[in-house]
Amino acid sequence: MVTSIKILNTLKPPLRWVPEKKEITEDFLRSKSKDPNGPSYEDLTDGVNSVLQEAQRILGRCLPPQDPVGRETGLVVGYVQSGKTMSFETVISLARDNGYGLVIVLAGTKNNLRDQSEDRLKKDLGIDEGDNWYHYSNPTANSKTQIEDKIVAWKKKPTKKAILITVLKHGSHLDTLATLVKKLSVSDVPALIIDDESDQASLNTMAAKIRSGKAAPSEMSTTYEKICALRDVLPHHSYLQYTATPQANLLLAQTDLLNASFAELVTPGDAYTGGKSFFGKNTALVKEIPAEEVPGPSNTLTASPKSLLSALRYFLLACAQHALTRERKKDRNRSMMIHPAMATTSHTHYMGWLDKSLKTLKSFVEKQYKTRPNDVARRFQKEYDSLKKTYPKIKPLSELIAAMVDEVFGELNHVVVNGTKDAEKKIDWKATPYWILVGGAKLDRGYTVEGLCVTYMPRPLGTSPAADTLQQRARFFGYKRAYLGLCRVFVQKNVSEAFTEYVEHEEFVREALESSRGKPLTDWRRDFILTSMLKATRANVVGLGTRRIPANGWMVPDVLQRDDDAAKANRMLLLSVKEKWTAQYGSPINAAEFPQFKGARDSSPHFVLESIPLKAVLEDFLLEVKVKDPLDAEEHSAMLIAITSLLRKNPDLKADVFLMNNLVAGYRTRDEGRGVDAKHRFAPINQYFSQSEAAVNDRSFCSGERVSLQLRRFNLGTMQRDSGSADIKDITWFALHVPSKLRKDLLIEART
Numbered sequence: 001m002v003t004s005i006k007i008l009n010t011l012k013p014p015l016r017w018v019p020e021k022k023e024i025t026e027d028f029l030r031s032k033s034k035d036p037n038g039p040s041y042e043d044l045t046d047g048v049n050s051v052l053q054e055a056q057r058i059l060g061r062c063l064p065p066q067d068p069v070g071r072e073t074g075l076v077v078g079y080v081q082s083g084k085t086m087s088f089e090t091v092i093s094l095a096r097d098n099g100y101g102l103v104i105v106l107a108g109t110k111n112n113l114r115d116q117s118e119d120r121l122k123k124d125l126g127i128d129e130g131d132n133w134y135h136y137s138n139p140t141a142n143s144k145t146q147i148e149d150k151i152v153a154w155k156k157k158p159t160k161k162a163i164l165i166t167v168l169k170h171g172s173h174l175d176t177l178a179t180l181v182k183k184l185s186v187s188d189v190p191a192l193i194i195d196d197e198s199d200q201a202s203l204n205t206m207a208a209k210i211r212s213g214k215a216a217p218s219e220m221s222t223t224y225e226k227i228c229a230l231r232d233v234l235p236h237h238s239y240l241q242y243t244a245t246p247q248a249n250l251l252l253a254q255t256d257l258l259n260a261s262f263a264e265l266v267t268p269g270d271a272y273t274g275g276k277s278f279f280g281k282n283t284a285l286v287k288e289i290p291a292e293e294v295p296g297p298s299n300t301l302t303a304s305p306k307s308l309l310s311a312l313r314y315f316l317l318a319c320a321q322h323a324l325t326r327e328r329k330k331d332r333n334r335s336m337m338i339h340p341a342m343a344t345t346s347h348t349h350y351m352g353w354l355d356k357s358l359k360t361l362k363s364f365v366e367k368q369y370k371t372r373p374n375d376v377a378r379r380f381q382k383e384y385d386s387l388k389k390t391y392p393k394i395k396p397l398s399e400l401i402a403a404m405v406d407e408v409f410g411e412l413n414h415v416v417v418n419g420t421k422d423a424e425k426k427i428d429w430k431a432t433p434y435w436i437l438v439g440g441a442k443l444d445r446g447y448t449v450e451g452l453c454v455t456y457m458p459r460p461l462g463t464s465p466a467a468d469t470l471q472q473r474a475r476f477f478g479y480k481r482a483y484l485g486l487c488r489v490f491v492q493k494n495v496s497e498a499f500t501e502y503v504e505h506e507e508f509v510r511e512a513l514e515s516s517r518g519k520p521l522t523d524w525r526r527d528f529i530l531t532s533m534l535k536a537t538r539a540n541v542v543g544l545g546t547r548r549i550p551a552n553g554w555m556v557p558d559v560l561q562r563d564d565d566a567a568k569a570n571r572m573l574l575l576s577v578k579e580k581w582t583a584q585y586g587s588p589i590n591a592a593e594f595p596q597f598k599g600a601r602d603s604s605p606h607f608v609l610e611s612i613p614l615k616a617v618l619e620d621f622l623l624e625v626k627v628k629d630p631l632d633a634e635e636h637s638a639m640l641i642a643i644t645s646l647l648r649k650n651p652d653l654k655a656d657v658f659l660m661n662n663l664v665a666g667y668r669t670r671d672e673g674r675g676v677d678a679k680h681r682f683a684p685i686n687q688y689f690s691q692s693e694a695a696v697n698d699r700s701f702c703s704g705e706r707v708s709l710q711l712r713r714f715n716l717g718t719m720q721r722d723s724g725s726a727d728i729k730d731i732t733w734f735a736l737h738v739p740s741k742l743r744k745d746l747l748i749e750a751r752t
Helices: 002-009 023-033 041-045 051-060 084-097 111-124 141-156 171-182 207-212 222-232 275-279 306-325 344-368 373-390 397-411 467-472 481-486 493-515 564-585 614-622 630-649
Strands: 070-077 102-106 133-137 162-167 191-195 236-243 262-265 286-288 334-338 412-417 434-439 452-457 488-491 546-551 553-555 607-613 654-659 666-669 707-717 728-738 744-749
Touching: 002 051, 023 041, 023 051, 023 084, 023 111, 041 051, 051 084, 051 262, 070 084, 070 493, 084 102, 084 111, 084 191, 084 236, 111 133, 111 162, 133 141, 141 162, 141 171, 162 171, 171 222, 191 222, 262 493, 275 493, 286 306, 286 493, 306 334, 306 344, 306 373, 306 397, 306 434, 306 452, 306 481, 306 488, 344 373, 344 397, 344 412, 344 434, 373 397, 373 481, 397 412, 467 493, 488 493, 493 630, 546 630, 553 630, 564 607, 564 614, 564 707, 564 728, 607 614, 614 630, 614 654, 614 707, 630 744
Parallel strands: 070 236, 070 262, 102 162, 102 191, 133 162, 191 236, 286 488, 334 434, 334 452, 412 434, 452 488, 654 707, 666 707
Antiparallel strands: 546 744, 553 728, 607 654, 707 728
16 A cells, blocks of 8 residues: 555646545455456556556545535546446545545436446445445435435544435436435535546537537536536535547537546556457458348348348357356356347347347257258358457367257347337346347447347448447447457448547547646647548537548648748758758759659759658657647647657658758748738748649659658748749748558647
């Protein structure tokens, strides 16, 4: 504990206070370490990124319990299915140990999610044992006297049981709770609010209209208004927004009442498998659902899609492997999820196909596996061979088929999970080890499918889908390292591509948050890598202005320098980089020596520094050049992010640098643009590229394979074809070209 406190005391920026691990947190962590499927005690408590130390960091950024009235808002970001619940349970335990008397958990927008959260909290925090907590679920006015008595008792002796409230994130329940809390004696009771899946429902859906002036600044959507009302009746509280998809939270207006002031991260354990595991190098784990096998208005299917039958065979083999090797009290489940469109009619269709296919396959295997074993083996051979490549220690196929007959078929349940009357309301995972779930929204965000092994998700990508919505469908992420090779994900091709692109976006956001960890979030510009296939989040909650900028083709500043000091600094920078790069990488070569640049002349006025490390171009020039115009600065930010991203994937990338006119200053006129008179000293440049009629003109001087940087000088004036009118001499200008094969799409926070 002394070592832990010492580490926490050295964090920069420093914590507000250092929560101590006492008896309740110790008991909680010891209990979790005894879970057959849980991490060890050392994994939970040792190291900077352990569950305990990250929870101490999170709570340590919140209001200290001994402080006077106040409020704090923090954002906590994890991966999908990575341990966010474990994190906030640890935070709750620390809060209880360190003098918080009231904890409120906003536990999802659907009853099945609230039930799932409540069941886990009761089990993990020992609520039913009655030693540390009084628990109230969706309390009403009828609970006032009980809760008030408990608060009075807690005030007399804060080491007694504290109050834990779980509430459905729904306007009416939140309103009831706020009305109740207002009548309680909570003025000197430190409180903690945990908003699970905080990017869903909590945020103000009027934000975009407020930003555009179509709604008054005071306009609020219902759930948002009720959360704000609940916070208003808690004089001393901290509000923690937990999510795996923080795009919406990060794009709130700075004045938004739920805008976080700090961010912390949840680091997954070594056994975690997320986007990088499925959509990085392990492409064998992802299988394509052909478009013709997805039912739709113009594509009627009369029988089970072949890809669905293949997914079923993969799942049965994985279950058989599990049956032959499992420890009865550990890793007890294997499951398959069929996740079609949201409409429940589609669930009925898939359930019908599944039911028929399963019966047919079961009958065939049970009747033939002894008398015609080769015929049965052939039915599974393709899937078995695929699994053998990704999970080499899989049992022989003959043993797996026998295990299907002896155990798997008899213990397999397949059910619909949705909002219809006859659907399964609550899965009893202990009842049987093998499950196939068919459903839509109820199997989406926040829902944990135990032992999920095979996912069949024919849902289309849709038009302009939100990145956060797509990622929340990834129920197949989680702690699966031990059996990752047995997992398969079936999706349409464009969905797989979108997930692949999302992984880069997600890692970029996490790295940015890591570098800003604990610092005021207002200091961090919201600039993201985001594929053009996706939008960041639903538009109605976005309170910040943003621009989408593709780093593809030419990116040319329009105004660039807005003052004489910047112009002077850039002039000196240009001279220094030419000297440095020439010394390190050789003298520039006349561009005419390259066939593609020769054009109509035997020589060229332009010279090339070929194959310079892109990292040097970034560090020596792009990061140093002064870009003072706000709109140019936005594009420059996009440029820097794009180049950094390319180097992250391939640090050895090269670039070509073109010294236009061998850096002899040409003449350009200033233009009226961006609302600036052409006579203004720093008006936009009239044009960058020359309009030469030759076959090769200035725009042509770039590489089709590598990033290209053009450097040049201009004398700027106001008169066409009159270089004598130039009143700004030796202005440095540049342009960057990104070939289409290296394209990056950026979402940039608009500068005001």
